[in-house]
Amino acid sequence: MRERLSEVLQDIKEKGNYRAIRYIKPLSATKILYNSKEHLNLCSNSYLSLHVHPDIINAARQATEEYGSGTCSSRSVAGSIDLYEELEREIAAYKGYGNALIFSNGYMANIGIISTLTDMGDVIFSDELNHSSLIHSMRLSRAKKVIYKHRDVNDLEKKIRRDRSRGRKFIVTESIFSMDGDIAPLRDIFELKKEYDVHIMLDDAHGTGVFGEKGTGLEELFGLSGSIDVHMATFGKALGSFGAFVLADTILLEYLVNRAKTFMYTTALPPSSLAASLAALRLIKMDISFKEELWENIDYMRGNLMRAGFDLKESAGPIIPIVVGEDAKTIKMQEILMEKGLFLQAIRPPTVPEGTSRLRLTVVRGFARDEMDYAIETLVQAGKTMGLI
Ligand SMILES: Cc1ncc(COP(=O)(O)O)c(C=O)c1O
Structure with a gap:
């Protein structure tokens, strides 16, 4: 067994795809200590920098004092403390839905939703760049899988028309793609739903708190709030905490409670996470300046990197991919940047x-202008060294 695993690991290393865990210590919303040196964190998904907000930390602390450090049971057994009920009610209302169901995290929510709701005879149409949790969930489903070209509604429609299955049809897409940072054509996908009687399952992990006038997510941007069949998103990104939720009609949620294994057989979230999510939600509902400050930073960072000549694909939000191409070259550039105190990951x-x-760079609200200037200047220098610009 060890021999076989070592061979695979060696192969991964030779291909330049080896991943080692990097241990860090957070110093502030945007700085971390890594290898005993201060780095600017350019890969946090805490887009609104709420994970360090005093009100949220306080809410987590108070909940720990009141409820203890853990729930120590699955939700179905004894873990559904009243904070769940409050958070479910408020997150559903915020997003324009009537009902919510909280899962312990986004990966488990996706696995639970798709593997439970789809069955033999059904068909899932999935964007080719969907997140690993969506891909994984489809592998656990007995439905037929059809992959359509990234954000290509014509290809999707062609594939729906071509399909002769008599079961239910589901379109599964991320709202903001986690590695490319671009936006799903949700309006056009919604038109297909009307025409072909397909159900839409949307993963708004990266859109929540970021897109739309009120920041409720990508649906708001397209004037579609509350109209998707199965809406999933997480508390672990812009909301700065941990956990995930599904918004859908009551029967569907009731079905998940009774059938989704990743809901039924895992320990419920700690009270501190639920209270932190609730506090974060209340803050962003009251005050859209969190979102506005984030967008000022996104525009500044993207504008400068684009003008410098980097290939940023069609990213349109806080996730900015800097495409390098070859694996080894990407690693080299990452090393140069790490050396200069920029902490960001090579995605291969x-x-x-x-x-x-x-290199996948994320922009957060907490960046100061001089931090962004340093990041831009350093990226430009490294980009020139590597012949990218
Ligand atoms: C699009 C998307 N969906 C789901 C997840 C999983 O969410 P969680 O981190 O809460 O497990 C992630 C990333 O973490 C993601 O990027």
């Missing part, structure tokens, strides 16, 4: 397609 196959290895 199988996470992204071969030949499109990249």
Whole structure:
């Protein structure tokens, strides 16, 4: 067994795809200590920098004092403390839905939703760049899988028309793609729903708190709030906490409670996470300046990197991919940047397609202008050294 695993690991190393865990210590919303040196964190998904907000930390602390450090039981057994009920009610209302069901995290929510709701005879149409949790969930489903070209509604429609199955049809897409940072054509997908009687399952993990006038997510941007069949998103990104939720009609949620294994057989979230999510939600509902400040930073960072000549794909939000191409070259550039105190990750196959290895940079509200200037200047220098610009 060890021999076989070592061979695979050696192969991964030779291909330049080896991943080692990097231990860090957070110093502030945007700075971390890594290898005993201060780095600017350019890969946090805490887009609104709420994980360090005093009100949220306080809410987590108070909940720990009141409820203890853990729930120590699955939700179905004894873990559904009243904070769940409050958070479910408020997150559903915020997003324009009537009902919500909280899962312990996004990966488990996706696995639970798709593997439970789809069955033999059904068909799932999935964007080719969907997140690993969506891909994984489809592998656990007995439905037929059809992959359509990334954000290509014509290809999707062609594939729906061609399909002769008599079961239910589901379109599964991320709202903001986690590795490319671009936006799903949700309006056009919604038109297909009307025409072909398909159900839409949307993963708005990266859109929540970021897109739309009120920041409720990608649906709001397209004027579709509350109209998707199965809406899933997480508390672990812009909301700065942990956990995930599904918004759908009551029967569907009731079905998940009774059938989704990743809901039924896992320990419920700690009270501190639920209270932190609730506090974060209340803050962003009251005050859209969190979102506005984030967008000022996104525009500044993207504008400067684009003007410098980087290939940023069609990213349109806080996730900015800097495409390098070859794996080894991407690693080299990452090393140069780490050396200069920029902490960001090289994303390589199988996470992204071969030949499109990249540095994935995320912009957060907490960046000060001088931090962004330093990041831009350093990226430009490294980009020139590597012949990218
Ligand atoms: C699009 C998308 N869906 C789901 C998840 C999983 O969510 P969680 O981190 O809560 O497990 C992630 C990433 O973490 C993601 O990027």
